Amino acid sequence: MEEEEYQGGEVKKFLYVNRRLPHGTIYALESLETVLIGAAFDQDVSMLFVDDGVYQLKKEQAPESIECKNFSKTYRALEMYDVEKLFVERESLEERGLAIDDLLVDVELIASSDVKALVDEHDVILSF
Amino acid sequence: MSTLNIINKSPFEKRTLDQCLKRIGAGDSVLLIEDASISAVSGTAFTEQLTAAAAQSKLYVLQPDLQARGFNDASLLDSIESVDYEGFVNLVVTHERVHSWL
Amino acid sequence: MKLAVLVNEGPYQHQASDSAYQFVTAALRTGHEVMRVFFYHDGVNNGTRLTTPPQDDRHIQKRWSALAQEHNVDLVLCVAACQRRGLVDEGEAKRNSKDATNIAPGFRISGLGQLIEAGVEADRLVTFGD
Secondary structure: OOOOOOOOOOOOEEEEEEOOOOOOOOHHHHHHHHHHHHHHOOOEEEEEEOHHHHHHHEOOOOHHHHOOOOOHHHHHHHHHHOOOEEEEEHHHHHHOOOOHHHEOOOOEEEOHHHHHHHHHOOOEEEEO | OOEEEEEOOOOOOOOHHHHHHOOOOOOOEEEEOHHHHHHHEOOOOOHHHHHHHOOOOEEEEEHHHHHHOOOOHHHEOOOEEEEOHHHHHHHHHHOOEEEEEO | OEEEEEEOOOOOOOOHHHHHHHHHHHHHHOOOEEEEEEEOHHHHHHHEOOOOOOOOOOOHHHHHHHHHHHHOOOEEEEHHHHHHHOOOOHHHHHHOOOOOOOEOOOEEEEOOHHHHHHHHHOOEEEEEOO
């Protein structure tokens, strides 16, 4: 990834809403690239995983089996980019028979009814 | 604090409408565009859900998208307001943020 | 108001690029500024000059290029998405030893930082995609 820096100085709160499975489409991978750039630009970055987006954080992904890049490791590196606010909707996990132990990073569980409040705290919503 | 939520999927194909409606609240608006525009037509399986949603959120449909699919304003649910692209721009401007539910 | 737009799908396959175009022209008509349209994912395919749609169909790329020329709208294709999909300008051709370019007039290839910058500097960012 090329080096980029934002000179403007202004900081906004970005919320990345992830609602899709990884691997079936490229959205999860390319969204993650945006998150990293956003963090490199010193923006305030949060990520929300709802609906099928929770599968992006599933442990033990092995897309080598379909000759695709295993970018799930990158979620673990997010901390190094100061991306520490990862929110996962509890109902989305439960619907899919998943628990917090199935996820490869530490996250904050929130209820479906709290999603609006989270969205309201942010200036820019990016959902791919 | 209000959000303009944009939905573009047919509710008969994807669950986006449902997924959006259950996570928004008072003051938020929903704009139905592209394939989602047909949700705004009265007498579908989603009429009840949209009528209930209209009690707390303003619902809009992008008229050109609806017209393209063979419907006009006369087919609309009473609780849904029809806008053109300029109306769409106005909705973006008058809400604090835009959330496209892709 | 200062607006920015994100387009995530290519031309013709999905309505996203059409919707974005109609939105941008309506915004300009009503006196707003559109500081940037950023093309990401398959959206970068809007920026190839090599398409030849049937004559009775709209020419999506030419429509965008005209907008850039007439209204100075900044059309930016994401470089990483371009590299994956074969969208090439002079600089990219040199850097990656490609024997041709295909970028359309009015478009430029740049980093994802341009999307973040649009998010920061515009009053509203509107996404069109699948």
